[in-house]
Amino acid sequence: MSAVPAKNTLDRLREREADEKQKGKSGPRQERSPEPDSERESPADVLIRMGRRLPLFHDGDGNCFAAIPRGDGRSRTVPITSRGLGSWLRREYFAARGKGVTEGNLSTALMTLASLAEFTGKKERVFVRLGIVGDMLVLDLADDLGQIVEITKDGWTITRSSAVRLWQPAGMRPLPVPIRGGSLDLLWPLLNVDAQDRILVAAWMLMALNPHGPYPGLFLHGQQGSAKSTTAALLRRLIDPNKCPLRQPPRDEDALVIAARNGLIVGLDNLSFIDQEVSDSLCRLMTGGGIGKRKLYSDADEVLIDIKRPLLVTGIPELANAGDLADRVITLELPPISDQQRDLDRTIGERFDEAHPALLGVLLDAIVVALRDNGKSRPPTLSRMADFECWACAGLPALGFDPKAFLATYRGNKSEAAGAVLDGSPVAAALQAMMGSSDYWQGTAADLLDKLRPLAGDNVKERAWPKTARGLSGALRRLAPALLTVLGFRVTFGDREGHERRRLIVVSREECKPPSAPSAPSADDETAPDIPW
Secondary structure, three states, X not given: OOOOOOOOHHHHHHHHHHHHHHHHHHOOOOOOOOOOOOOOOOHHHHHHHHHOOOOEEEOOOOOEEEEEEOOOOOEEEEEOOOHHHHHHHHHHHHHHHOOOOOHHHHHHHHHHHHHHHHHOOEEOOEEOOEEEEOOEXXXXXXXXXXXXXXXXXXXXXXXXXXXXXXXXXXXXXXXXXXXXXXXXXXXXXXXXXXXXXXXXXXXXXXXXXXXXXXXXXXXXXXXXXXXXXHHHHHHHHHHOOEOOOOEOOOOOHHHHHHHHHOXXXXXXXXXXXXXXXXXXXXXXXXXXXXXXXXXXXXXOOEEEEEOOOOEEEEEOOOOOOOHHHHOOEEEEEXXXXXXXXOOOHHHHHHHHHHHHHHHHHHHHHHHHHHHHHEOOEOOOOOOOOHHHHHHHHHHHHHHOOOHHHHHHHHHHHHHHHHHHHHHOOHHHHHHHHHHOOOOEEEEEHHHHHHHHHHXXXXXXXXXXXXXXXXXXXXHHHHHHHHHHHHHOEEEEEEEEEOOOOEEEEXXXXXXXXXXXXXXXXXOOOOOXXXXXX
């Protein structure tokens, strides 16, 4: 006698759904008892049936989610493969059968529910900490009451109902309930930041609460004991508290993506060097760009992830040595702290916790103003980080800062960063020596490499020195903005010409013109025009 093939889980689900449809045709639908039929349902079937009662959906990037009930009539969003949904299913199963479930049955159920979410569920956006619907921002306080802050150009309110899907990763910590009437004057005594740099820190905080980006990075460097980690941790704690506010340097782009998906802000602590590959990844993280990765190590399928996050980095040396990275970050050198000025971390933390609700409230007030005024006026010239400049200029007046002073300070910071890039580049030093008092040079990349090599000296042994003509072309493209800004050297790449398809490079001297910005108005300048510009 031939064996009858065993029915799999999906076959049994289809058979049960067909039975229920047939019963619906023949008479009123009867509610099924939560107690499973031990003769027909395996533990995995029971778990799947329980999970199917939940809203199941996906975000379009291969991530599947479920909305599990909180117990107060609302729900919370969790990834289907997370511990949160597994715990909920275990609890429901125990309530129905009075016993636990094996890992094998739970794994089978979660895989099936993930398939249902991906292939039959809706596509919905899922946010971490900060969401957006229409013109309204939603800030997740992540507290036990499930409170959120809804922010519009007309003001902000605290509520418990959310129009967006908000996911709270395991490391997320709650924000306090914000209060009105605060001031950033409560914050500055807790941070080791020079007074002239406070306007840049305030602008970075404002942009961290912008849901769109592109975002600037905030790089804090200084000697040992200058409170870099404490300052960075407090800044993240103000906006996006996390169990681990600052992480170790990322091993690869996958680790960076994981950090970005589990928080609003990516904080990296105590970096000593950023190579070109990591630099490129950080640039994509701040200003956007598809990050590709294999779905599984065993196949060739690729998942494209488009994610943007504010970046917070600490290190003793200046870290933004690549021109494209330096053009995207704010670099601050923290002053040294004497033993007489130093305080206990616990004392600083207690003072911060006391001021936190008012500090969050004043930031939200500034976001309301930024939503209302962003786009109404714009600076006369815009840099690469144009969205950041416009958003900061719109919101900074609510924090007591002048937009013109911000632009002057920010453009000056970028110019200093460009100078630091050239200081750390052996190619820039050799090129400056080659040009001397010359105004013009033309030739191929190979010609230029041959000409620069003798001028580089021992620098040719450094890792940053290009070994090939192609490597030199890439280095020049990265250095071009800084070379023009600081040294007045314009680097131009021509089209390929002739039978050999050679590309000529032209280095010409121009008058050094730093990025233009309105000068900061002096205190006694009564004729300085107000914004708009």
